[in-house]
Amino acid sequence: MTFYPAGQMSRPCQMMLLVNPQSGKGQALTLYNNHIQRMLNEAGIKHTLVITERQNHAREMLKEADLSQWDALVIMSGDGLLYEVINGLLERPDWEEAIRTPLGILPGGSGNALAASIHHYSGASPVTSEELLVSCGFLLCKGLVSHMDMVSVHLSSSPRLFSFLSLAWGFVADVDIESEKYRHFGAVRFTIGTLVRLASLRVYKGRLAYLRVESTPSRSATKALPGPHDSLLPPLDQPLPDDWVVVPEEDFVLMLAMYQSHLAEDLLAAPEATLDDGVIHLFYVRAGISPTALLRLFLAMEKGAHLTTNCQHLVYTKVRALRLEPYSPKGIITVDGEVVEYGPVQAEVHRGLSRLITG
Numbered sequence: 353m354t355f356y357p358a359g360q361m362s363r364p365c366q367m368m369l370l371v372n373p374q375s376g377k378g379q380a381l382t383l384y385n386n387h388i389q390r391m392l393n394e395a396g397i398k399h400t401l402v403i404t405e406r407q408n409h410a411r412e413m414l415k416e417a418d419l420s421q422w423d424a425l426v427i428m429s430g431d432g433l434l435y436e437v438i439n440g441l442l443e444r445p446d447w448e449e450a451i452r453t454p455l456g457i458l459p460g461g462s463g464n465a466l467a468a469s470i471h472h473y474s475g476a477s478p479v480t481s482e483e484l485l486v487s488c489g490f491l492l493c494k495g496l497v498s499h500m501d502m503v504s505v506h507l508s509s510s511p512r513l514f515s516f517l518s519l520a521w522g523f524v525a526d527v528d529i530e531s532e533k534y535r536h537f538g539a540v541r542f543t544i545g546t547l548v549r550l551a552s553l554r555v556y557k558g559r560l561a562y563l564r565v566e567s568t569p570s571r572s573a574t575k576a577l578p579g580p581h582d583s584l585l586p587p588l589d590q591p592l593p594d595d596w597v598v599v600p601e602e603d604f605v606l607m608l609a610m611y612q613s614h615l616a617e618d619l620l621a622a623p624e625a626t627l628d629d630g631v632i633h634l635f636y637v638r639a640g641i642s643p644t645a646l647l648r649l650f651l652a653m654e655k656g657a658h659l660t661t662n663c664q665h666l667v668y669t670k671v672r673a674l675r676l677e678p679y680s681p682k683g684i685i686t687v688d689g690e691v692v693e694y695g696p697v698q699a700e701v702h703r704g705l706s707r708l709i710t711g
């Protein structure tokens with residue numbers, strides 16, 4: 353593999369700036385006109401605006417695009433559009449080079465988890481909304497490029513996909529998807545969704561297993577797929593190696609695997625996460641927690657303090673790979689906030705596979 357160092361964007365540089373006009377409250381273009389256009393012009397960054405027209409537009413375009421024209425691909429939307437771009441790049445025959453194109457994120461959605469994470473890594477105090485946009489615009493103009501982890505995700509009958517942020521099942525996935533109908537409220541949609549779901553808290557049954565970061569695993573062989581090779585995962589329908597830990601409980605309220613710090617602008621879910629630590633930060637909450645205690649956890653998460661609340665139902669561990677087999681026939685699993693096929697799922701982290709413009 354060619355080594356592409358972290359470092360500084362070369363100048364002059366030419367960016368493709370993809371804007372989803374429907375993201376968040378539907379104001380991404382206005383935000384671009386009011387804040388970003390001038391910042392980029394003042395920083396001398398040439399950019400071509402591409403307004404996405406529909407779902408999968410960006411994915412299809414990036415799968416075919418001539419990348420030699422672009423020094424960076426910048427996404428102004430929520431996390432969903434970046435998910436499309438990354439998967440488009442990794443579907444290319446030249447994926448190895450394509451995924452090293454520096455990516456950038458400007459928050460235009462309602463979740464904006466990656467934007468909040470890079471703002472957090474820059475050491476600045478927490479901000480939301482337009483202040484977060486201005487901060488990310490500033491970081492983009494500085495143009496420092498870092499490596500970012502990528503997680504490959506296997507589902508039973510869908511093609512393998514790639515994730516840069518999170519894998520969720522149970523409470524968090526349900527809130528994320530059920531709150532879509534409140535998206536015109538912006539980030540507040542998650543608060544509304546959380547309160548609605550707390551009022552009828554569910555138990556989710558399944559089997560969860562993981563490979564600890566400390567383990568030196570025997571190599572497993574999934575069949576060779578185009579794209580990065582997964583060395584830790586056996587085929588999804590085959591038993592796991594002995595060095596995997598199977599969680600004794602089978603009744604959960606949530607499972608959340610995070611690879612960046614923020615789950616949303618104001619939810620610091622994985623305070624220890626860094627951009628390329630090569631770690632999946634795995635959280636699960638056992639059944640039996642009261643709605644009040646769960647609400648307390650989410651309130652503490654706003655400051656990243658949920659791990660210090662001594663909640664007996666919350667478990668946190670650092671892993672390299674995981675497998676989840678839900679028992680109930682219906683449910684929601686999300687990858688980077690997007691719904692994926694429901695059923696068995698497994699994932700493995702690829703350290704620093706992509707590059708992101710950060711502070």
Ligand SMILES: Nc1ncnc2c1ncn2[C@@H]1O[C@H](COP(=O)(O)OP(=O)(O)OP(=O)(O)O)[C@@H](O)[C@H]1O
Nearest residue numbers: 375376404405406407429430432433461462463464
């Ligand atoms: N012009 C468009 N019209 C409708 N959907 C679009 C358009 N452009 C992109 N999309 C799709 O909209 C979906 C949501 O985008 P995204 O996640 O970026 O924004 P969001 O949902 O507002 O933000 P967040 O994930 O932070 O809540 C993505 O699946 C994307 O493909």
